[in-house]
Amino acid sequence: MAIFADCSPIMKYEILYKDPGSKARAGVLTTGHSIVNTPVFMPVGTQGSVKAIHQRELREDIDAPIILGNTYHLYLRPGTGVIEKAGGLHKFMNWDRSILTDSGGYQVFSLSDNRKLTKEGATFRSHIDGSKHIFTPENVVDIQRSIGADIMMAFDECTPWPCDEKYAAESMELTHHWLDRGWDHFRNSEPKYGFEQAFFPIVQGSVFAEWRKRSAEKIASVGAVGNAIGGLSVGEPADEMYRMIEVVNEILPENQPRYLMGVGTPANILEAIERGVDMFDCVIPTRNGRNGMLFTSNGIINIRNRKWMDDFSPVDEMNNTYADIQYSKAYLRHLIIAGEYLGAQIATLHNLSFYIWLVKEAFNQIRKGEFKPWKDQMVKKLNTRL
Numbered sequence: 001m002a003i004f005a006d007c008s009p010i011m012k013y014e015i016l017y018k019d020p021g022s023k024a025r026a027g028v029l030t031t032g033h034s035i036v037n038t039p040v041f042m043p044v045g046t047q048g049s050v051k052a053i054h055q056r057e058l059r060e061d062i063d064a065p066i067i068l069g070n071t072y073h074l075y076l077r078p079g080t081g082v083i084e085k086a087g088g089l090h091k092f093m094n095w096d097r098s099i100l101t102d103s104g105g106y107q108v109f110s111l112s113d114n115r116k117l118t119k120e121g122a123t124f125r126s127h128i129d130g131s132k133h134i135f136t137p138e139n140v141v142d143i144q145r146s147i148g149a150d151i152m153m154a155f156d157e158c159t160p161w162p163c164d165e166k167y168a169a170e171s172m173e174l175t176h177h178w179l180d181r182g183w184d185h186f187r188n189s190e191p192k193y194g195f196e197q198a199f200f201p202i203v204q205g206s207v208f209a210e211w212r213k214r215s216a217e218k219i220a221s222v223g224a225v226g227n228a229i230g231g232l233s234v235g236e237p238a239d240e241m242y243r244m245i246e247v248v249n250e251i252l253p254e255n256q257p258r259y260l261m262g263v264g265t266p267a268n269i270l271e272a273i274e275r276g277v278d279m280f281d282c283v284i285p286t287r288n289g290r291n292g293m294l295f296t297s298n299g300i301i302n303i304r305n306r307k308w309m310d311d312f313s314p315v316d317e318m319n320n321t322y323a324d325i326q327y328s329k330a331y332l333r334h335l336i337i338a339g340e341y342l343g344a345q346i347a348t349l350h351n352l353s354f355y356i357w358l359v360k361e362a363f364n365q366i367r368k369g370e371f372k373p374w375k376d377q378m379v380k381k382l383n384t385r386l
Contacts, residue, residue, distance in 0.1 A: 011150070011198040011225050013038075013257045019365075021372030023249065023276035026363045029257055031150040032195030033090065034097040036065040038257060038278040039359040041269065042100060043352050044286065046070040047077070048093045051286050052341070052348040055095055061321045062352045065097055066150075068281050071143050072104030076126050076133075080146035088148030088193040100281075101149035103140050103202075106158045106230075106262070117157065119177060137182035141189060141199075148193045153228060154182045156202040161235040168206035172215050175204045183222055200259060202230040207240045209247050216251035227252050228259040229277070233268070242271055249276040266295050266358055267382045270375045273362050280359070285351035290344040292336040295354050299384030301329075303347065308333045315346065320353040 010032075017026040029036040043050045043058065045067045050058060058064045069089055074080075086092035089099055108115055108122045115124035121136035137155045144152035156175040159168050179201050186199045201219040205211030219227050229248050232241045245260065252258055259279035260272050269280050285295065294301040296316050301308070308329040315332055316324040323346045335343025358378075365371040 010196045013226065013255070015255065017367045017369075019274075019371040020369050022274040022375075024273050024362070024366050024371045024375075025276065025278070026366040027257070027278060029278075031066075031098045031198070033099070033150055034065045036098060037360070037363050039269075039273045039362050040066060040279055041355045041359045042066050042068050042279065042281040043355075044068045044281055044283050045093075045099075047073045048089060050348075050352070052290065052345045053286075053352065055093065057349060058095075058352075059097070061323075061349060062356055064352070064356060067095065067097070067099060069099055069101045069147060069149060070104060070107065071101050071140060071147065071153075072107035072135075074101075074147055075104065075143050076128055080143055083148070084146050084192070088146075090148060090193075098150040099148075100151040100259075101144050101147055101153065102261070103144070103153040103155045104135060105140075105153075105156045108135055109158050109160075117174070119174065121155070121178075137178040138185040141182055141185045145189060145192055145197070148191070149197060150195070151198045151200060151226065152186075154179050154199065154201045156204060156230055158234065159204055159206045159231045161206065161231075163206055165206075165208050165211070168204075168208050168211050171206075172204045172211050175202065176215070176218050179218070179222065183224070198225050200224060200226045200228045202228040202261070203248050203252070204231045205244075206231060207236050207244055209244070212244050212247045213251060216248045220252055224256075226257040226259065228261055230261045232260065233263040233282075238268065238271075241268070242275060245272055245275045245277060265382070266355065267379045269355075269358065270362065270379055270382070273359075274372065274375055285355050286348050289347035289351040292333075292343075292347065293351075294347060295351050295382070296386070297354075297378070298381055299386040300382075301386050303329060303333045303336055305333075315350055316354070318357075320357050321349055323349045324353075 012030045015025050015027040027038045043064050108124050123134045140155040155178050157171045159171045191197045201222050203215045203219050205215045257278045260277045292304040311329040314325045319325050365374045
């Protein structure tokens with residue numbers, strides 16, 4: 001497994017530039033596997049694979065410095081025994097850059113008819129074969145130790161939307177109870193593959209400012225090397241999401257990376273960067289790409305529309321990848337309509353490349369001190385349907 005020579009065995013984060021017109025900042029996150037400029041978008045590789053994309057494309061064409069794996073899915077299949085025998089997920093999937101693993105909480109709690117929550121943990125039945133399992137704050141740390149992610153997440157309850165304030169408060173308290181146990185177990189356990197792993201707590205509290213403040217204060221007091229904001233982009237209006245980000249980021253330590261989980265559209269990402277968020281992931285570029293939705297710097301293309309049927313211009317003239325210039329919109333539309341796998345591959349490659357370009361350009365604009373006006377113009381374009 002290749003390790004970059006100037007990487008650090010312990011995660012480090014440094015803010016390099018701040019935008020004078022907003023809360024946006026550009027930094028560098030260093031793990032045992034790669035150096036990650038922030039803001040960063042992390043492609044989702046739920047089961048040790050980013051759908052429709054080879055690892056070679058992730059490295060050479062998309063240039064993703066970090067991707068995600070999912071504890072719930074990898075625990076069920078192939079299982080931690082197989083991953084450990086391979087030497088960890090990096091070796092298992094032949095990926096020499098950073099990996100972050102979700103704790104699996106969101107997946108467990110989405111199984112609303114097949115799970116039960118207690119202070120001890122979450123009992124659930126596998127979506128694969130119906131077998132019964134339990135996730136606790138402690139064994140979720142153990143599972144992520146076996147997976148070998150550079151960054152692991154605390155076990156939390158992702159509060160649904162809408163929910164009443166009483167539920168949001170009780171859910172937050174459960175998340176905090178689990179955090180204390182998970183953090184203690186993390187500090188008393190060891191990594192398995194020769195590099196350090198970081199542990200991020202997660203802020204919850206739904207869309208209630210008082211509970212978000214209380215949760216952010218709790219998370220900040222833990223003293224972890226990075227922090228996450230969860231329970232957003234679950235159906236609430238975008239303005240509510242942005243308001244909660246502002247509330248939380250007034251409290252979370254400025255000198256630590258902030259990860260907004262499961263967000264979002266290109267416009268969502270730029271709005272969150274403006275409010276001081278550094279790290280993002282979402283299935284939108286891959287899932288929507290497979291269904292024919294392309295994100296570009298001029299707006300959104302539904303390649304299924306008839307208007308593209310005889311448009312032989314490149315998929316995207318901006319030319320982020322070879323796929324953007326080697327294939328035409330007409331050809332890509334034909335592939336998507338026909339259900340050809342190549343169509344999903346081209347569209348996914350394009351979308352992920354665009355997301356990575358977007359956050360890299362945000363970094364550049366922050367460095368130049370021109371992020372705010374650039375972002376305002378970009379958001380208008382990004383919300384345009386072409």
